[in-house]
Amino acid sequence: MNVGDRVRVKESVVVYHHPDHRNQAFDLKDAEGEIAAILTEWNGKPISANFPYLVSFSNKFRAHLRDFELEVI
Structure with missing residues (x-):
């Protein structure tokens, strides 16, 4: 997976920070988005x-996920 790839969440991932469902459990399973960044270093380390x-996932919603939770479309 690389930055810019379209991905789909293939496992059940519950988040509580979705802008349309604030402070409520929201399952991201089958949601589609684009990889914005892959975090491998910070301040050069x-x-x-x-x-x-x-x-x-949208202009207002981003989430950090693991590799086994995603599949490339």
């Missing part, structure tokens, strides 16, 4: 992020 893929 390598990091091991728990949720390295930043996926943009």
Whole structure:
């Protein structure tokens, strides 16, 4: 997976920060978005992020996800 790839959430991932469902459980399963960033370094130093893929689902909503939760479309 690379930055700019279209992806789909293939597993059940519940978030509470979706702008249309604020403070309510919202399942991202089957939601489609685009990889905005892959977090591998910070200030020039390598990091091991728990949720390295930043996926943009809309202009107002982004989420950090793991690789096994996503599939490339």
